Amino acid sequence: MAERQIKPWLKTALELGPPLLFFLAYMKFQDAQVTIAGTEYDGFIIVTAAFVPLLLASIAVLWGLTRKISRIQVFTAVLVVVFGALTVWFNDERFFKMKTTLVYGFFAIVLGIGLLRGQSWLQFVMGDLLPMREEGWLILTRRLAGAFALMALANELVWRTQSTEFWVTFETFGLPVFLFAVFMFQARLIERFSLSETEDDAGDAG
CATH class of the missing domain: 1.20.1050 (Glutathione S-transferase Yfyf (Class Pi); Chain A, domain 2)
Structure with missing residues (x-):
């Protein structure tokens, strides 16, 4: 549908x-x-x-x-x-705080498994939205896998060492802002490996 x-x-x-x-x-x-x-x-x-x-x-x-x-x-x-x-x-409350670690940790592991297989599973999810050559997808996937792993570790450190109020603020604003910044810094990578309309159409035809 x-x-x-x-x-x-x-x-x-x-x-x-x-x-x-x-x-x-x-x-x-x-x-x-x-x-x-x-x-x-x-x-x-x-x-x-x-x-x-x-x-x-x-x-x-x-x-x-x-x-x-x-x-x-x-x-x-x-x-x-x-x-x-x-x-x-x-x-x-520790269970709910662990959830954020598991979410980002899962993303990092899944992307990492794909990379070990020489594949970008991120491309499988976002390929239609962001036409890009395979080399670019692999680089982007490595960077995001690292970012997700860092976010999982940061969440563990924060919820175990800081107050609940600090963790709620960090989880609501800190982690999303960091992830947004990571995506923004990929603009040059995306531009470098972006497919032209001709290349994209040729790929679809193949």
């Missing part, structure tokens, strides 16, 4: 809205305490419990509007549900 086009601002709001709302909700309710069935839950657990259905709802709306969900979104949603549930069930 072909992807339906929606306004860019709406797509961005659906993708970035839940993390931003998580951040705002935590800043407001971080000192809250709720007792349910004799168990006391702090603000982080409360906000996490609300975040999981919010994320699933935003993905459902995005799918309903576009009829397309990326593999990355599906994988991330699964981890959010699993580790969000573990966080609430065991009343332990």
